[in-house]
Amino acid sequence: MNRKRARAALGLLLLLAAVGVEAQSDEAGYGRIVDAVVARYHLPGIAVGVIENGRIVYAATRGETVAGSGQPITPRTLFKIASNSKAMTTALLGRLVDEGKLAWDDPVTKYLPDFRMHDPWVTKNMRVADLLTHASGLPEGGGDLMLWPEPNAFTRQDIIHGLRYIEPGYSFRSQYQYDNLLYVVAGEVAAAAGGAPYETLMHREVFAPLGLSRCQVGSWSRDAVGDVAQPHYRKDGRNLPMREDGPTIPAITSAAAGGIRCDLTDMLSWAQNWLAPTPDQLKWLSSTQRQVLQSPHMLIPVSDQRRAWDHTHVMAYGYGWRMADVDGEWVVWHTGTLGGMYSMLALLPDRRSGFVFLINGEAEDARTVLGEVLTKHFTAPHDPHGVAWYADALDHQAAQRPVAARPPDASAATAVAPAAFPWSGRYRDPWFGEILLCPRGARVQWAALKSPRMHGTVRQLGSRYLVQWDDPAVDLDAWLDPHPGSPPTLAMTKLDPLGDFSSDYEDLHFERVGDCP
Incomplete structure (x- = not known):
């Protein structure tokens, strides 16, 4: 075994020992699934964990933190979890509700007097809960250019001020359109109610009590923390690093919407907290607030693909979580996408089971395929379709894309x-x-x-x-x-x-x- 593989194997053994993995033989074939996805999509690196009946039964890593570096992904490698940060933000808010410092129905202006939406009536009636359900009237992704690409000079106060100029795309609370800016606002509401900056509260109220010792938000030292995956894009058949970190990772405006980084170990602990909470974890966040966060609050249109693949009838958004019936079973999940990094965390609460994976490459289709196959392991274990079938189906869909919906060839510009x-x-x-x-x-x-x-x-x-x-x-x-x-x-x-x-x-x-x- 070479040095790189030895380090990766040691890291994995430490994870298995730390979390008490029940079955290391991988009888379910999770390793074959992961290898097939890595091979199909040429991923630079991935970390995957699976929970069955409250216990971690599979945890594995593949690839490198930077393609060609020789530094292997380990269970302690930090990834950008992107929009999976939203569930951590809503858990923080739930803690403040439990403590009586905040109420879901409080007007946003109670905590942020300068907050304004384009419509004064919406400003007056916007509740804290409305910041979380993607039904504010903001057009899909409205104002995201104030968040990305990073780094930039936009502050959270710039976002609060700028919202009043973004014209609505639909009427308040009438439909689902994903946005990020209002999660930034939600982080500032938490700061005002909690009496400390968002980053301080996240460390104190979420990371520390749950033992998420590697998760990072705010400013931190890359080398002091160590083992940090870098994002990649593909060009000419190669994985190339992009937006690489410097020695100091700066605090970013988008933290509450998508700025947290965690490793596989902590993400599995985070998932277990929802699937099989201990008595101490139930003291950390009450059963009442757990139910509020993961209950449907806004319906999401069900796509033809989801109907065909998953027999889904209802899909909805809670507070920082999506949810749907999949093959007759209730699944709660979220994904994360952030410039060369993709992630997914899925929970099947009735089974106390789920999975998480983190990828440091351009991997939209890879995430879709891996998420689908891992979900089917629980909801339709006899489904004959594997990685190749779902990947081919996505390729076929892309090939059928109407000419009018394709980008023009700009090579002649x-x-x-x-x-x-x-x-x-x-x-x-x-x-x-x-x-x-x-x-x-x-x-x-x-x-x-x-x-x-x-x-x-x-x-x-x-x-x-x-x-x-x-x-x-x-x-x-x-x-x-x-x-x-x-x-x-x-x-x-x-x-x-x-x-x-x-x-x-x-x-x-x-x-x-x-x-x-």
Whole structure:
């Protein structure tokens, strides 16, 4: 056994000993499932754990923290859990409710007097609970460009102020549209009610009492903590690291929505707390609040795929959790997606069973397939479909995507000469702030003042302009549509019409405010 494999094996044995794994023979074949997914999607690294009847029966890791580094993923490797952070945020709020410091029906303005939504009536009637169910009226992913790409200069106060300028996409409490900004607001509500910063409360009220000793939020030292996975993207058949951490991981604005990092060991402990809580854990968070968090509060439309694959009739959102009937069984789960890292935590409460996995690569389809196959192990153990079948089904769906819903081929786009571009200047959006659309040598550059990684070149494709970001790992390329007027305005839309909703260019409304410096 080489040194790399020896370190990984030692780490896994320590995890198994620490959590008392019941069955190490993997009779259920979890290892074959994981290996098949890793091979199909060429994942740089993954950590997987499975719980059956309250006991951890499988825990394994594959790959490296950085592709080609020789540093193996271990059970103690930290991953960005992204939106799986939301359930930790709502648990923190539940603790404050148990302590009488907060009520779910309290108006948000009780804790944040400067909070405003676009509609004054919504502002007045927005409860703490409304921050958590994705039914506020914000368009899907509305304002996410204030959170990502990181690092940027947007603060939580910027988000609270900017919300009033984001136009609603639907009426208050009428439908589900996923957002992140209101979870940031929820973190600030917790800070106001709890009398300490969100990060302090998370360490004190969640991590410490549950023994999640490796979970991190706020600012911390990469080298002092150690064993940190880095995100990757795939290019030319290779996994390449992106947005790598520096020596100090800074506190980030998005923490309450998606900024926590944990390892496999702690995520399994977190899952056990929900599936088979100890008496001390029931003192930590009451049965009443546990039920509130994982009860349906807002219906989610059921997709054709979910109906066909899972026979799902009802899907809903609780507080930081999704839930649905899958093959006649109730499943509670959430996923996490954050620039080169994907995660999933799923619970089957009636069985006291579930699973968690963490991936440090571009892995949307891999997450879908692995989550489906692991879920079927419990809900439909005789399902004949395995990893290859579900992966092929996703490939077939992608191939059937209508031409109108596919991004255009931008390889023929040409850089726009400054002399041929009459729209140069300083532009401002009321929530995103200022951008510069200005000549830089022989090209025109788009650059955001508060989001320094968002800078790119203006090009022309056919009769339209587009912005291609200088760093391909930063964001989705975007159409740029100038409109004459007094003053001139700019609109933007995703080049890929089905691209990630966090690239919410459609919510931007730029007006020209001055000349280029």
